[in-house]
Amino acid sequence: MTDKLWGGRFTAKAAKWVDQFGASIGFDQQMAQEDLEGSLAHVAMLGQQGIIPQADADTITAGLHQLQQQLAAGELTFTVANEDIHLNMERLLTDLIGPVAGKLHTARSRNDQVATDFHLWLRHRLPELMQALSDLQSVLVAQADQHADTIMPGYTHLQHAQPITYGHYLLAYFEMFQRDYERFAFNQQHTDILPLGAAALAGTTFPIDREFVAAQLGFSAVYHNSLDAVSDRDFALEFLSNAAILMQHLSRLAEELILWCTYEFNYIEMSDAFSTGSSIMPQKKNADFAELTRGKTGRVYGALMGLLTTMKSLPLAYNKDMQEDKEPVFDAYTTILGSVHIFTGMLDSLTVHEERMHDATIRDFSNATELADYLATKGVPFRKAHAIVGELVLHGLQTGQSLQDMPLADLQAAAPEIDQDVYAELSSEAAVNRRTSLGGTAVANVRQEVSQARALLAAR
Template identity: 60%
Template sequence: MKKLWGGRFDGKNEEWIDAFGASISFDQALAKQDIQGSLAHVKMLVHTQIISKEEGQTIIDGLIKVQEKLTNNELIFTVQNEDIHLNIETFLHEEIGPVAGKLHTARSRNDQVATDMHLYLKEKVEGIIEKIIEFREVLVEKAEENIETIMPGYTHLQHAQPISFGHHLMAYYQMLTRDQERMEENLPRIDRSPLGAAALAGTTFPIDRKFSAKELGFSSIYENSLDAVSDRDFILEFLSNSSILMMHLSRFCEELILWCSHEFQFVQLSDTFSTGSSIMPQKKNPDMAELIRGKTGRVYGDLIGLLTVTKGLPLAYNKDFQEDKEGMFDTVETVEKSLAIMAGMIATMQVNKEHMLESTEKDFSNATELADYLATKGIPFREAHEIVGKLVLSCIQNGNYLQDIPLKEYQEIVPVVEEDLYDKLSSYTAVKNRHSLGGTGFDQVKHQIEQAKKALN
């Protein structure tokens, strides 16, 4: 098969070398965007009278036919045509003949592929933002159901202080809010047209780059043709934002995996998001949570891969850029599916409220409450801290808890202690009273949820 760029060459590559250099196995994912970009480009060529209206209409009609065949899965892409651009151009030539060659006037595959990726990522990031919003809505709904559900709060994975489970879920809501903000901030740099930069230096034809940008729905254009064809920052930014997003999902999954273990028994995941064992009949494994935790690594890899590809590239275009697409496609698919699974997993998750509360009553997570109580009685906090520390050690040695110590024994150590101490030591009271702004107190959690609902609406 004669290559569309073959005029300069009298030799011929072996098939395995052609296969190594080809990208059609993965960049066919850009077929829709490639046709979309071509339609805008040919309209611009007609608008600027670079080609005639008749030629332009013939090309447009041909592209629409190719588009219909793409929709109907009737196109067969070939390695011989290397990439999506040459494949589409070949299909167009089959539809309308030699006039198809005029489509590539004032355009290079360099600005063409960059345009395709901007169009693709713009659409995908907007879709990912919608999925983040859906997950945030699920988190708010589940948090509202669990405002007064008491659970242990942890530091160093050790019981620290009792908190509201709704408060814990709203922490992830805040993380996802920042993830959404980062994706939204990425959009202006994605929403920029490189079309018309040609190979690297622009073109001698009297093109109208703003016309084609408007046709494609871009809000701006690249101001420098070298930058236009060599920039992959917008993809790196997306991969970076996705890595942070996946890190947040992975942290949440780690907690879910712990919470549904026999040792914790805080939650139970739906059968839809769990699997069994081929040998152990009793098993119910949180495989979807584990997979999301694992897939975080591949998204990190996609980011590091493209950073490494681009770190030593001179301006402008280099064949290395062929390696910019698979990681982008992979991350898009991973993030989309992970968000959908997380939303479903949390929406259907059953919460063992009684067991969560019980786990805060057979520990020393109320030690800070006792120290704070002593401080309100005029004892310096550092002294109160030491007193409580010694009481905790005594309880551990005697096999009881702070709320089990008789009032008389407390008063022998600190005479100012009164009967109201025991209410202060209850987990419910401890959580309810933490009403500092952003704290775990029930009123504060309700406030967070109200603010979240306003933001989502």
């Protein structure tokens, strides 16, 4: 017989290296506090329901509280021999209060126990992540307000397209992170369901009270199917999917910031606190933290694909494969929380070269659409206006003239409808402020969106 808590029907011991391969204590010890929380709620129910004597429940509860204190003090030692956090805690409790500790496992299995721990772990951490996103959004709003009228090139295909404002640009990411926030808020709904009481897969013969346990642990609902309770990892997949989308947003922003602080763009400069240098080139100032976040995106994508692949063909109910569910979630959580904090500090401290941004819109022909729109208001069909302006752009490229520098006679030679008033509409400021349609880049729009964004954040 082995010395495992489950080893009654076994006659041979596994080799040490086999135990090490099968053990999860190396990572699931991160759920130690959640394991104790779940056990405290479970034993309270066992005592209340008369499933075990109240005196035994009180002894076990006292022992669990003592383990909580030791855990907080860093005094608990876990071993691979006890495989996972659940068996480690049971062994530690047994050493503390004796054989009565064995009654704690009445009417539960490690299958519903680990699912409960996992739900608790993520439920405890989602609010911290959502607060971090709110902090990042607050910085974006503050910067957007400050730069509501800072004109810069807007891009499509990484080519100058039309003038926008830096504030308008920042609010685009505010919207992305708002959707991220809402996805994690929805994720809470599926995390806030209690699996405990499903036992191994079929429920239990004991007269348990699952609603009592849910109330003790603060869950708003319980799983209504015992098979689903122990085999569901949708809440973890949702989290990783949300995390991957969040990292995609951060990676897009990182790419632009990396480009914009290069010598060629010079739109912004990173704070020294979020930059590094070169070991050989003294002049270098690298946007390493933006680059690192961009790189960590692949790590989070990998976590999502890994768990999707793990779960894709698993029959009901619990399978040992599902031991692979926690590491990617733990790692992704640490990665995205750190990345959000980095971007919050990085955006709050960077320097914006407003004049450089504005100057980049002067001779880039990004006002070509303004001229086409002008002609359309004069009755020229837009497709014809588009062709006329295209020819004027070609003429400007060949002669080194911008549209606003061309003599009126040259403009009228291409389109007699053009008059002197055209020049007032070809400035970058006019191009920006004429775009007052809902969602447009006009300064007044940006200020209104800033106000609405602040109201949204204040309501949380």
